[in-house]
Amino acid sequence: MQTSEIESKADFEHIRYAQLWEDADVLTKGLGDCKGGTLVSICSAGDNALAMLTLDPAKVVVVDLSLAQIACLKLRIGAFTNLTHPEFLQLMGARPSDNRKALLSKALKGTDAETTAYWQGLADEVEQHGAGGAGKFERYFRIFRTRLLPFVHSRKTIDDTFVSRPKPERQKFLDTRFNTWRWRLLLNAFFSRFVMGRMGRDKAFFDHVEGSPAEHVARRIHHAAVECDPAENPYLHWILKGTHGDALPMTWREEHYETIKARLDRLDIRPGSLEAFVSTGEKADGFNLSDIFEYMSAEVFEQVYGSVLAASAPGARLVYWNMMVPRRVPPAFAQQVTTLTALEDTLKAQDKAFFYSDFVVEEVT
């Protein structure tokens, strides 16, 4: 089996992402018509692989280097199978609950012994924060929200952030109520490389990053708070309030629950690297590549990109994000893909997971 560059650098023992911080609404629109096709998805917390089932593919092959991340998907499979939609939202932490330990046991019915033991070991955390709050990344947001945010914004300001208002008023709210000097100070301190590396992301992931993460975050907050309506943003809601409001990520919305549940058997879970999948000789019609290219050096990116192309059926789309490192089709392969710029621009404007600086949709010609 091929190994991946990042595999030797980062520690994948714990859940890093207990929910998916990439917007499945734009992912699924980016992938286009995939009916009957084979799709490939990076697992992460599993939500986006599940969202891809709404495209009615024949199968979704799910890969991840981390068994803890695969366990997140397996828990969701159990939850979709055994829980009602309101119970699912409680277990995940989108809604308050005093019953999460019981819901966890119910969700794990029929799940393999290893995954069950893994999640039972996290039962206290699930009880407190929900299964979607049990990762390192979510813990990082929780520290931000509970220990630092109260010194910067009142409860009222946070609540007012989620009142729907027209765009000019959103700008005014950001300028006069939200973007205070205390807020700017907090951003600079909390999103320093040192703190992010220690608490949220592995330091190895910053090897290729240029510019300050805080500057980047300030730009993206403008997108989330002014360009888009915060009232419709589940990600911002979770970060500032620790749970979801009316707005939910695509996979967690009631309208998709039964469709996803009915298609769970189309998931083909393969713990391991994307590089291992592309070396099998199978062809796929669409790829959700998360933001994994950003974690690779330019040389490795080019090599992996080439092998993804070799594993692509004609017309396949490669959909991925960049947070801080620019990654798009390497010049050597530019003739083999078309960048769907108009679609990218439309979807970038709608992307509710606001941390990313770029969203890419490339179609194999």
Ligand SMILES: C[S@@+](CC[C@H](N)C(=O)[O-])C[C@H]1O[C@@H](n2cnc3c(N)ncnc32)[C@H](O)[C@@H]1O
């Ligand atoms: C790249 S991270 C980004 C997470 C993301 N931004 C989110 O919100 O969930 C997503 C997942 O990719 C996995 N991963 C990274 N490189 C990989 C590779 N080459 N093959 C398979 N999985 C990979 C990590 O283990 C992690 O679970």
